[in-house]
Amino acid sequence: GIIDGDEVVISGQKVWTSGATEANMMFCLCRTDPDTPKHQGISYVLLPMFTSDKKSNGIELRPIQQPHGASHFTETFLTESRAPLSNIIGGMNNGWRVTMTTLGNERGGNATTQHVEFTRQFWDGVKLLKEKGLTSDPVVRQNLAWAFSHVEIMRFQGLKLLSEVLARKEPGPAASINKMFWSEYAQKFSTFMVNARGADSMLIDNDKDGKYEVDRWIGSMFQHRSSTIWGGTAQVQRNIVGERVLGLPKEPDPTKPRPNPS
The missing domain is CATH 1.20.140.10 (Butyryl-CoA Dehydrogenase, subunit A, domain 3)
Structure with missing residues (x-):
């Protein structure tokens, strides 16, 4: 995640996202400090699925069909998806806790x-x-x-x-x-x-x-x-x-x- 003004910009991929096709918000762990090791430097972000004008927030969902026919999970691809810094839960770089x-x-x-x-x-x-x-x-x-x-x-x-x-x-x-x-x-x-x-x-x-x-x-x-x-x-x-x-x-x-x- 890259800090841009009062927003965090996230690009990357998640897999096994539960209920993503019905959600309007997802949580995402992203590294906001690349210079710290392992669990440090990770932030817990609530990421809107849509922008204020109801357009996709740079998020592509690919449902994963399960053996019994349902698709409870998705692959999630993020391309410069944005969230306000106020959506970082627990403080910057405290996401692991x-x-x-x-x-x-x-x-x-x-x-x-x-x-x-x-x-x-x-x-x-x-x-x-x-x-x-x-x-x-x-x-x-x-x-x-x-x-x-x-x-x-x-x-x-x-x-x-x-x-x-x-x-x-x-x-x-x-x-x-x-x-x-x-x-x-x-x-x-x-x-x-x-x-x-x-x-x-x-x-x-x-x-x-x-x-x-x-x-x-x-x-x-x-x-x-x-x-x-x-x-x-x-x-x-x-x-x-x-x-x-x-x-x-x-x-x-x-x-x-x-x-x-x-």
Whole structure:
């Protein structure tokens, strides 16, 4: 990002921008001080998608179609896109700290209510399997018991995090436990539902507009393949939990020389 008067001018590329085709504003991390290393010199900018006369603010969006037909993400290309300096959140060159707070609230804040959707999804699955006469199968019942216990754990996690939010506390690194827990659960439960339903999961209903919608459960399975990647990979979450929650030693930095063994 280049400072031009009372504006910051940004050129570059983002990928996996969620909901960009419906947005009128996006946040962007840009380097505003090229002479500082790594996390320093980065600013967190709220970037308008359009100018005051409703024209594109130098932004090109290329939707990324997912396996189940939807396009929740885009590649985003910025060409001299402008934002007022007042849109820099948390101060110039302080963007990394703001980003960590954003991610902490994304991972932890969502947990306060997302268990409601997982609970609804679970009981929808139970109803469907009952209609198919599959709930007498001991393997199916065992998987449903596993899923129910995990949904209940998410509910308790959500209530704990909600109490912290109401007390004006930041979710902090413990939010990584929630992100890791729900994303791995969502992958396993959607895969279980697809496998339990068998060939029914592969049925496709073509709508009048020519777009296709796959079965809800296989769509969920495709969608949640990426849940352990976006918002911080499961591996990164384990590092955060190990280092910042459990106090374990940091993972070795491969860019630093290691001492010679004695």
